[in-house]
Amino acid sequence: MMNIGQAAAASGVSAKMIRHYEGLGLIRPGARSAAGYRLYAERDLHALRFIRQARVLGFSLEQIRTLLSLWQDQERSSADVKRLAASHMAELDERIASLQAMRAALAALVGSCAGDQRPDCPILAGLAEPGRCPEHVPGPD
Amino acid sequence: MMNIGQAAAASGVSAKMIRHYEGLGLIRPGARSAAGYRLYAERDLHALRFIRQARVLGFSLEQIRTLLSLWQDQERSSADVKRLAASHMAELDERIASLQAMRAALAALVGSCAGDQRPDCPILAGLAEPGRCPEHVPGPD
DNA sequence: ATCGGCCTTGCCACAATGGGAAGGTCAAGC
DNA sequence: GCTTGACCTTCCCATTGTGGCAAGGCCGAT
Structure with a gap:
């Protein structure tokens, strides 16, 4: 004890x-x-x-x-345990996918930002204009 | 307004x-x-x-x-923005890695569970005995 | 006897969001 | 004008899992 x-x-x-x-x-x-x-x-x-x-x-x-x-x-039946574990695994997959989507969107913004002393920043622009993708610079199409 | x-x-x-x-x-x-x-x-x-x-x-x-x-x-300097975004991205990477580690461990357990009506369950065994890996069945080595 | 370290309970905090109550307001219809 | 329903206000509570702190009790060693 x-x-x-x-x-x-x-x-x-x-x-x-x-x-x-x-x-x-x-x-x-x-x-x-x-x-x-x-x-x-x-x-x-x-x-x-x-x-x-x-x-x-x-x-x-x-x-x-x-x-x-x-x-x-x-x-117990092991099926009950497995069902619970599988459902948790599916939830993990969802959370991973969600974080990976965030990461990918963020990576695109970070990759297009010069990161120098100038104020121009595609990251802030991307947050302000959610629709626009930074490297998808609109050429004269 | x-x-x-x-x-x-x-x-x-x-x-x-x-x-x-x-x-x-x-x-x-x-x-x-x-x-x-x-x-x-x-x-x-x-x-x-x-x-x-x-x-x-x-x-x-x-x-x-x-x-x-x-x-x-x-x-502002875009470097400040980029630094913040990059640090957040690193944190996302950590969280993703942590979830993926969970997922992998869980997948090993789920994969080794029959999921039938019998009570024998490697998932519960794995939770009770954290050190042991389920598919690493100890053969006569 | 006293002191440091452990234990007890209980309350507060986090982060971000939703739910709901109790009450005031506004516009539309009768 | 009055009612009704949709909207607004503030304030409190709940979530999830963990930590911190405070006031007090207990225990072992000096």
Whole structure:
């Protein structure tokens, strides 16, 4: 049985977050010492590491709530887990695509900016005139 | 001179956000009608569209504050703008890389999960045992 | 007994946006 | 003129996940 600080160090989850997860009901309230200190056993560390790893993979705490219940459910079907993970992966793909679209648009602007001491700046122009693409300089067509 | 609703429709920024940006000092408090309604002119729409476009490119409101002051500063050097944009682009790259790392780890787990009615699930195993990689099944080496 | 380090609870903060309540205003129709 | 509906105002709350701080209690070592 360890205190919250040791559990935090051993699991990689901050003490603050351990209390928060407990408040959210992700981990059981667990035992307390006579003085009211939270006490953790090896079993609790497993759950904390599970949560931490799921956070590393970008699952939301609500998704982790479901993952934890699946984890503890011996009757689960792996299809349920896979569905959740695949849906999260699809969400990651969306976020990646969205960031890449930003990056591409930004790269076009940055690439067309001289970056010298003069005030003329296609980046500002591109922000002010969202329709126009900077390197698509309108020739005499 | 238009009301906030028209300005919102014309700029693509919600009325809620227009008020918020005003509270943050991104846009000038501007004129009010006798009844206290905010009034917007064409000039304000330019600023709102500028902000919206910068948001589309993922700039934070604090970065946008700087962009707006550069935009309005005739003495700016485009180098300042480019530096800000490039730094934002680097941050986007970091976020993309982080999401892609998540996605890759998740894809490995999802790919190794049967997704049937049986409870055995490498995804849950991978979350519980962060060190182990699922398709790296330990053969008799 | 005292001091440093750990623990407790609780509140505030972030960033950006939406939701909603309670109330004032304006224009149109009757 | 009065009602009705659409719009506006301000103010508060919620989100998500994490950190910080403050006031106070506990524990071990000197």
